[in-house]
Amino acid sequence: MIPRYGESLRNGPALLDFTTTVTAEASGVLAQAEPLFVGTGNSGDRARAVFVDRHEALDRHLGRLDDVRDAAERLANVRWAGPARRAATLLPELTEDLSRVTSVRGTAKRMAVGLDPLLGYGGPRTYIVLGQNEQEIRPTGGFLGTMGVVKVVDGKIASFEYASAYDFDPKPDKFRAPPSDFALGNGVRYWYVRDANWSPSFPESAAAVQRFFREDRAVQADGVVAVDTEMLRLLLQALGPMTVQGVDVPLTAENFYAALEEEIFGEETEIAAKKRSILERVLQQSIERVQAADADKVPALVAVLRQGVAGRHLQLFGNDERVQAVSEGFGADGMMRPREGRDFVAVVDANVSYSKIAAAISRETTYLRRADGRVDVFVSWRNDLTQFAGQRYKRLGQSALLYQPERNAFVKVQGVYGNMFRIFLPQGSTVEGVEGFTPIYRIEQGMTVLVGRVEVHDGEQKTVAITYRPPGAPSGVDVWKQGGQERDRLRVLAAVGRQQETLFDGPFLQDTPIAFSPLQPTSVR
Template sequence: MPLYLQDEPPEHFEDSGIIPVAAKYKSPAPIPSQRRRKEKSPRWLRRTRRAIKYIKWRTLLVVTITMLTVIIVAGLVLIADASNRVQSSLSSLQRVVESVRARQGTDLTMTDFNRLQASVTDLSTNLETARKQIAFVGLFASFNPEIEANLATINSAYHLSLAANEMLKGLQPTVFFLVSGDDNNSVVSGAASGSRIVELMQIGQGSVFSAKSYLAAAKDDVAKLDLTRLSASSILNVEGLIQYREQLVQVNDFLTVAPDLLTAVLGLSREQHYLILSQNNDELRPSGGYISTYGWLTVRNGRVTDYSYSPTTATSPNPPPPQMATQIKVPDWWISYGEPIYAAWDGSWYADFPSTADMSMWYYNNGNNPQSPVDGVISIDIVGFEYLLKALGSVTLPDYDLVVTPENFRQVVYDIRASGDGDLPHKRFLATLYQQIFAQWENSNVDPQIRQHLMGAVLQALQEKHIMLHFADSNLNDVTDLLGWSGAQSSSTNHDYLMTADANLGNKSNHSIARDLTYDVDIQADGTLKSRLTVGYDYSQRVAANDPAVDAKHNGPLDYDNLLQIFIPPGSIMGTTTNFPSEPRRVDTASYTNLIAEVTVPFDSSERFQLNYQTPPLIETIGSYHRYRLLVQKQPGTLADTASIQVILPANAKILNVSPSQSASYNLDRPVLEFGLNLKSDVWIEIVYEN
């Protein structure tokens, strides 16, 4: 075949009738690159490629998404199940805690401690199980901030429970010693040996330090969460954990330094000297009462080794040099003194007891009085002494041929004053009585039952601000603040706040006067509060007839002249007032707006003094949630004011959480919550709601 026909296609030959003949020459060699491509395509790959052509990608995508959804939903179910189990354990723990709180401190036993420890352990176990149960869900945490938050809060709660457990373990040797090894004994059975308590608390320090590492881990668990991506409920959970952690940190810090602090307070390393202020709360002052008598005591190795009591006079205790009076800045609205330096001793204008105690220490130390400089101040009022007397049963005063009991205490105290010899014999009698109470207290160590009753009386008086403590050492003051034993006035910034403080200007009638507070709060859309406060006084002749302190002949005029202070949030705007003789004077500080007015309640009458004001924005917003908080503080020395609080929420508000539980709730176009309080101590109210 001619060469020019060799490359012709077969169809050409068919059409031309020419029969092709095999070529004598080879076709050109394949292109090398084509040969390499065929060599790199093994049979299994070619089959795979052919199979891929028949895959339905849309179906595969749907199936994959469905599987992922099932896994995520299963994870959420596990989270919910884990949360339910944890919530059950937490509820059980809360029931135990409330049960323990309901008992007096001196009635607590090793059985109570074991129940508390078992509940914390159960909570830790369930939290650990929950962590393992939902660990795989962490693979999806980066895709869903709510899942991430759930995991973080469970981890944080787990570490907090471990911290609490470690702290309880650290306390176990001390508690075991206090109950003398008997589960049914109270915690004061072995409280006489202060040095042994310190030794046992030092033994438990290893667990206390372990708790510190768990608290740090709990902080890290939630520290990286972006709260702006979370729902309001998740934010509340995180904030709740942060608050719990802060409380546990405070307790842990206290346990860390407790051995050193107890060593100092109990005089285990050196003698400690304390000034005692006996405040007469029948004649109220803002931080307790008029200081009619005072004393000092020396403590060494946990025992009172020396003490003395004296009446207050112009020269007892010795005042500081007159030229030091310029160091005391007395407000121009306070009681006027011929010698201004005495204002530092009289009970002061402060509703904050630590400020009053600091001035008293300054007065006592700079007068070079016995045992000065003192290491701290112990304040006790008439009610506090009544509690101690009730625990002792009776006190015998040989010099007066009297047996003083809780039933005749007030009568004999004021009978001495009514004898006609002035108030100095009355003060001397009180000094003798109080000194004998301390003497019998010291001798009570031989009777465990009386010792237990005395400790119960002291704890009750501390909780109700009838005994207050203040120290020269600021570390000790941190502890008394934590325990609520300092009588300190709290700051009122970032939340609603209310405190009223009377100063009796003329008699000793406060035991017979019932004071009550009515506080109405209307929450506005912009977070401000329209507030109305009514301070009521009921001064009944029927009640006063049984009170030996109400005596116009010996104890001052019958009418109640009162210098009233009302503390509300700083920056509040005043509105109208009712029944005040003149507009209350206003004093602004960074912590409060203080309203001051002199008012009178005639004998056998009732009076109500009312004022209206609007606060700055005080509602905290968390996503779609809102939180209202109110702190109502008790004035030291008062018996137990009643307080009626009404909070009106915005329209359509949905209430999510209320603490403490409201007394009543109803809806009059807007939700309304009512609270009835008995102010034996400070009270917090918190309401969380959603618009």
């Protein structure tokens, strides 16, 4: 009996202490977080009651949970027998939950410091709000078709102004030279705020947006928030139907695109005023509903906010480093972060055909790690416009213009998708081969960047490929997700002998980290 149960008997007291501690401290966390999940009132006030007023007690409970993580891992490896075996079956799941405590504790600490300046407690905060139109993809997620200014005081909206991006053009006009890629792709000499998000790094694009607002509107903002239509749909999913003046039916997550797509993406000459007024109401009501969300809506709201942040449908930049720390903690900062000892790839698209066509465009990125450590990256874009005939909004794929730099002229080409793309690799990567485009090389965001252009006509598929050797011997790859990509797919493969192992194959919904197996030595003959 002793040999069979000896290990369980020796570790039984530790298991009892562990379960007692986890139960007590988890209950303590829930008790401190109670204002978020019980009752009504402004959600900002409830969040402040938890993360600011109760921070010390919350951190104390989280800290004790963090301290028992090593014990959980050790106990999970014990060969339990007898009655303890049933209780020990929960250890792997508990170990996984406890592995997230460090991150949660760090986020709570950032909220304790950053929530007040974020929501205007102790002084008003002014944010520029950007509406990103993902149907015309741009580096941070979409063309800046609408924008405005919101002032927040004590967690509530004090004022809100929202309009078409064209209403923010300077009067009289001002000359500002656009980024070279933007000028080459779009054939323009002037740069306006609606095109300010040319950098895929949201902090960099947010800084450009703020510069335009300072120079053109004398607006001194405290930060920039960007949302796309998918984020608004997700909020409807969490908070339920919304009645909006000017829309014939209540908006739901299911009918959102069908009810609003024509107004949002239709012909500007016909619907510009309606577009501005409807989107202003939808956005303002969405913000107000988040603020007033009852406790029973909080779990669903947190879930869709996490989903929106992961897909870069919601991004935030704050000039105050405390606010920016909160954004980084939630992953809403939209930055590229290559990690030491790992490969990194980001494919960033930018529509340069002056058309709303993303619904008809699918993209697939394939990353293949060869047995010798070299990497092939293939990117394919397919234009399925014909399949959408009579569906979605009338403007889908219409009125496309392509700039031809060799002629310095624009050509109207129905249904074409013109894309000025960039492929980001770690600095120090050695590019050995390129197919399907003639790259422009540069260093951007501290990385090696290949800039190219493709034109994908209706019914066509275009593929580009690069072969490179990343620096060092990376332990894995991080594939960065561009916001606004509606039909995006990722495959990550690794060559194992003459076979290929599939490490990932599915919809590309968020940043995707992949671990590699060590490379096998190559025999020399």
